[in-house]
Amino acid sequence: MLAEIITIGDEILIGQIVDTNSAWMATELNKIGLRVKQISSVSDDREHILKALAEAAGRVNIIFITGGLGPTKDDITKKTLAEYFGVGLVENKETLDNVERIFARYNRPLLEVNKLQALVPENCEVIINHNGTAPGMWFNHEGIIYISMPGVPFEMMYMMEEGVLPKIKSTLKLPSIIHKTLLTVGEGESFLAERIADIENDLPPYIKLAYLPKPGQVRLRLSAFGTDEALLKQGVDEFAGRIIERLGSIFVIDQDIALEKAILNKMEARELTLSVAESCTGGYLSHLITQHAGSSSVFFGGGIVYSYELKEHILGVKNETLTKYGAVSEQTVKEMVEGALLNFKSDFAIAITGIAGPDGGTDDKPVGTVWIAVAGKGKMLIKKYTFGNKRRQNIERSAATALSMLNTLLT
Amino acid sequence: MLAEIITIGDEILIGQIVDTNSAWMATELNKIGLRVKQISSVSDDREHILKALAEAAGRVNIIFITGGLGPTKDDITKKTLAEYFGVGLVENKETLDNVERIFARYNRPLLEVNKLQALVPENCEVIINHNGTAPGMWFNHEGIIYISMPGVPFEMMYMMEEGVLPKIKSTLKLPSIIHKTLLTVGEGESFLAERIADIENDLPPYIKLAYLPKPGQVRLRLSAFGTDEALLKQGVDEFAGRIIERLGSIFVIDQDIALEKAILNKMEARELTLSVAESCTGGYLSHLITQHAGSSSVFFGGGIVYSYELKEHILGVKNETLTKYGAVSEQTVKEMVEGALLNFKSDFAIAITGIAGPDGGTDDKPVGTVWIAVAGKGKMLIKKYTFGNKRRQNIERSAATALSMLNTLLT
Numbered sequence: 042m043l044a045e046i047i048t049i050g051d052e053i054l055i056g057q058i059v060d061t062n063s064a065w066m067a068t069e070l071n072k073i074g075l076r077v078k079q080i081s082s083v084s085d086d087r088e089h090i091l092k093a094l095a096e097a098a099g100r101v102n103i104i105f106i107t108g109g110l111g112p113t114k115d116d117i118t119k120k121t122l123a124e125y126f127g128v129g130l131v132e133n134k135e136t137l138d139n140v141e142r143i144f145a146r147y148n149r150p151l152l153e154v155n156k157l158q159a160l161v162p163e164n165c166e167v168i169i170n171h172n173g174t175a176p177g178m179w180f181n182h183e184g185i186i187y188i189s190m191p192g193v194p195f196e197m198m199y200m201m202e203e204g205v206l207p208k209i210k211s212t213l214k215l216p217s218i219i220h221k222t223l224l225t226v227g228e229g230e231s232f233l234a235e236r237i238a239d240i241e242n243d244l245p246p247y248i249k250l251a252y253l254p255k256p257g258q259v260r261l262r263l264s265a266f267g268t269d270e271a272l273l274k275q276g277v278d279e280f281a282g283r284i285i286e287r288l289g290s291i292f293v294i295d296q297d298i299a300l301e302k303a304i305l306n307k308m309e310a311r312e313l314t315l316s317v318a319e320s321c322t323g324g325y326l327s328h329l330i331t332q333h334a335g336s337s338s339v340f341f342g343g344g345i346v347y348s349y350e351l352k353e354h355i356l357g358v359k360n361e362t363l364t365k366y367g368a369v370s371e372q373t374v375k376e377m378v379e380g381a382l383l384n385f386k387s388d389f390a391i392a393i394t395g396i397a398g399p400d401g402g403t404d405d406k407p408v409g410t411v412w413i414a415v416a417g418k419g420k421m422l423i424k425k426y427t428f429g430n431k432r433r434q435n436i437e438r439s440a441a442t443a444l445s446m447l448n449t450l451l452t
Numbered sequence: 453m454l455a456e457i458i459t460i461g462d463e464i465l466i467g468q469i470v471d472t473n474s475a476w477m478a479t480e481l482n483k484i485g486l487r488v489k490q491i492s493s494v495s496d497d498r499e500h501i502l503k504a505l506a507e508a509a510g511r512v513n514i515i516f517i518t519g520g521l522g523p524t525k526d527d528i529t530k531k532t533l534a535e536y537f538g539v540g541l542v543e544n545k546e547t548l549d550n551v552e553r554i555f556a557r558y559n560r561p562l563l564e565v566n567k568l569q570a571l572v573p574e575n576c577e578v579i580i581n582h583n584g585t586a587p588g589m590w591f592n593h594e595g596i597i598y599i600s601m602p603g604v605p606f607e608m609m610y611m612m613e614e615g616v617l618p619k620i621k622s623t624l625k626l627p628s629i630i631h632k633t634l635l636t637v638g639e640g641e642s643f644l645a646e647r648i649a650d651i652e653n654d655l656p657p658y659i660k661l662a663y664l665p666k667p668g669q670v671r672l673r674l675s676a677f678g679t680d681e682a683l684l685k686q687g688v689d690e691f692a693g694r695i696i697e698r699l700g701s702i703f704v705i706d707q708d709i710a711l712e713k714a715i716l717n718k719m720e721a722r723e724l725t726l727s728v729a730e731s732c733t734g735g736y737l738s739h740l741i742t743q744h745a746g747s748s749s750v751f752f753g754g755g756i757v758y759s760y761e762l763k764e765h766i767l768g769v770k771n772e773t774l775t776k777y778g779a780v781s782e783q784t785v786k787e788m789v790e791g792a793l794l795n796f797k798s799d800f801a802i803a804i805t806g807i808a809g810p811d812g813g814t815d816d817k818p819v820g821t822v823w824i825a826v827a828g829k830g831k832m833l834i835k836k837y838t839f840g841n842k843r844r845q846n847i848e849r850s851a852a853t854a855l856s857m858l859n860t861l862l863t
Contacts, residue, residue, distance in 0.1 A: 051660075051662055051675075052662065052664050052673075053474075053475070053478070053491065054478055054487075054488045054489070054490070054491065055478055055479070055482050055488070055631070055675070056474075056475040056476065056477070056478030056479030056480075056481075056482060056488075057475075057479075057664065057673070057708070058475065058664075059470060059471070059472050059475040060470070060471060060474070060475070060491075061470050063464075063467075063471070063493075064464070064467040064468075064469065064470040064471070065467065066467070067464070067465055067466055067467030068466070068467030068468075069467075070467075071466050071467060076465075077465045077466070077467075078465070078494075078495065078500070079465070079492060079493060079494050079495075079500070079504075080464065080465065080471075080491075080492070080493040081490060081491070081492045081493075082474070082490060082491040082492075083489075083490050084489065084490075085662075089489070089490070093490075096507060111641055111642075111663060111665070112641060112642040112645065113641060113642070113645045113663045114645070114652065115660070115661065115662050115663065146838065146840075147838075149640070149643075152642055152643070152646055154642050154645065154646060155642050172840060172842060172845065193665065195842065195844060195845055199842070251466070251468060253468060316762075317756070319735075320753075322742075323738050323739055323741070323742025323743070323747070323751075323753075324730075324735035324736065324737070324738025324739040324741075324742060324756070325735065325739045325742075325743075326735070327734050327735025327738075327739075327756045328734055328735040328736040328738075328739045330734070330735075331733075331734025331735060331736075331756075331758065331808075331847075332734070332736075332843070332844060332847065334809070334810050334811065334843055335811070336734070336758075337758050337759070340734075340758055341758055341759040341761065341762055342731075342734075342755065342756040342757045342758035342759055342762040342766075343755075343756050343762075344753065344754075344755055344756070344766065345728070345735065345738045345742075345753040345754050345755070345756065346753045347742065347747075347748050347751055347752055347753035348748070348752040348753055350752065350796075350797065351727075351752055351753040351754070351796060354795060354796070355753075355755065355766055384765060384766075385761075385762060385765070386761065397742075398745070399745050400745065400746070432743070432745055433743065436742075436743065
């Protein structure tokens with residue numbers, strides 16, 4: 042069963058936004074056994090959209106369309122779909138109710154242009170958008186399924202998770218797929234591959250192994266495709282077990298969850314609490330943690346201590362330490378983590394200080410120099426890292442590495 | 453003059469990597485006046501590649517192909533291109549020298565498989581890859597230009613900048629494109645559209661207007677296409693001016709930069725400083741600010757005060773206020789912002805407290821209830837918002853709204 046993703050909108054074609062939707066959708070579709078044959082980004086142009094739909098219909102069984110559903114004039118996906126299917130637009134009561142509900146919630150007057158959001162091609166089945174006014178639409182046309190969704194990432198994601206994926210699974214007969222993801226930290230992709238090369242060679246043809254690297258961490262995903270679900274599961278479990286045994290301490294968890302979530306779960310089960318002192322990561326580590334529901338049962342918060350003054354005021358770092366050794370030093374990061382434990386009264390704390398760049402580097406402390414400390418329950422780890430010269434990458438790697446160190450301290 | 457980008461490789465189609473190459477290329481091509489008509493991601497499959505090339509040749513004048521040029525068996529772009537053009541492969545001396553040079557530089561033995569990198573379709577003009585072994589290839593075939601490049605981002609980028617873009621500019625007569633982006637905050641897409649409907653109707657055919665919404669903000673992008681650059685610029689400036697005048701206070705800046713970056717620039721120019729007190733946004737607001745290079749000249753940092761204790765300890769919020777009115781209340785957010793100003797000694801401060809969800813809501817304070825305060829220089833704005841029930845969305849909208857309130861206070 043093959044799928045195509047068509048994204049509609051000039052913003053991708055002029056490079057204004059990076060198309061992250063398609064990668065997310067492709068991952069989710071793969072999980073349920075739908076293989077993506079092509080991803081096409083086309084402009085908000087009637088003829089171009091019609092052609093892209095026709096071409097995709099010649100290639101695949103199911104077509105996912107995102108974008109071009111806003112209330113403004115440049116959004117023409119809906120009327121172009123109606124033209125493609127040769128049908129008219131009709132008002133959908135459920136969608137109108139949804140639009141009215143959303144406007145009422147925000148106490149905004151409902152404009153005529155918003156009511157037009159409730160018009161849909163008459164051959165479609167509406168998928169309600171609980172997070173926006175543009176409805177999702179499901180079409181069955183000459184043996185091919187077309188699904189149109191908004192391009193706003195969170196609207197599309199919730200719609201996929203709540204409406205589209207369950208409907209696909211109940212509508213189509215898809216092969217069985219069993220995935221198992223092993224989260225590892227602190228070792229690069231090629232080193233990992235070398236460590237488990239013999240196990241990988243032993244994999245039967247129905248099991249595939251993918252390496253999914255992120256800064257500081259690599260996910261190993263075992264995927265088995267076939268018809269006998271019990272057999273697939275048995276095969277995947279066996280190989281997962283062999284890999285986990287081989288990996289030792291760099292293995293974190295056999296679930297496809299984020300590293301910080303795995304740590305939060307572990308700490309919550311052991312009734313441990315956490316606080317942070319962030320300098321160069323500037324809130325990114327806290328954001329990673331607090332994006333997860335329920336994080337407040339473990340996470341107290343902490344200080345974002347960009348300036349010297351805040352390092353002193355919030356954490357009690359000594360002015361003498363800062364002037365003598367500098368903000369990016371072993372002495373400062375140690376006082377930061379100790380200050381966090383003392384002032385925030387959590388069981389564990391993380392402190393990060395470094396030079397994210399692009400400016401601020403010196404000969405002995407170049408851009409990418411980062412000191413990280415994790416401490417708690419009488420134990421402490423302090424390490425210096427030299428990452429690259431890209432600000433964003435330095436922030437992300439610092440946060441991932443700090444989490445990885447905390448994971449080590451907890452193990 | 454129209455272009456298409458074809459990316460070849462399964463890693464994009466299974467969602468393993470996000471296609472950032474295409475956005476970068478599209479931006480660069482737009483700058484020199486080449487409009488990207490379509491971006492297609494296809495698999496490492498002979499038939500599929502041949503079809504994608506033929507379809508693109510029917511649509512555009514110039515086709516950029518990335519990926520599938522590695523030395524391993526699954527990389528088939530080169531021989532498929534030779535088949536598409538109906539030519540054979542020949543060894544290219546310059547490429548072989550380059551491959552040998554690279555292997556010598558890293559002291560690696562040159563394998564037979566690496567020498568194969570020097571084989572190219574006989575109708576191509578080679579573009580040397582100074583950062584890798586796979587050559588770039590330029591084809592002129594039946595009036596259409598085909599350019600094949602490696603998929604490794606930095607190899608592709610250097611090749612584009614050093615070889616491809618200069619060659620395109622000297623080979624093709626390109627039209628001019630002028631873009632201008634207007635950043636607005638605090639008003640939804642449809643309201644904006646209604647406010648400027650008459651101006652939009654007046655737009656000449658050579659100027660397009662696009663609405664690019666994000667949580668709490670909308671970008672309006674005017675794009676003019678034509679030959680007379682001065683005329684295009686004049687037209688875009690005139691309409692930008694009319695729109696800016698109409699929008700009044702919701703207009704932030706006529707540059708394509710992030711809202712927080714626009715505020716940082718404004719504050720830096722006026723030598724103002726900022727600190728934050730984040731509860732429900734949990735570091736996200738600080739992360740938005742500190743992802744920008746140079747933010748430390750404005751931003752001191754602040755407190756992530758998830759727990760009652762940290763609200764008291766870091767900000768000096770009174771325990772009595774928290775127990776009497778609750779952490780999500782006007783009284784608490786007021787003490788938070790005052791505490792930030794007092795303790796962190798910045799000119800301005802932002803405080804946010806709310807219920808991000810999915811749990812923690814009550815009848816009178818449902819999930820999505822957020823209090824935001826911004827204060828400084830004797831002025832203060834405090835407002836209560838009721839966002840939705842999605843955690844991630846509540847975090848993003850709270851941060852964007854807080855920035856929007858700060859922008860108002862600064863204006």
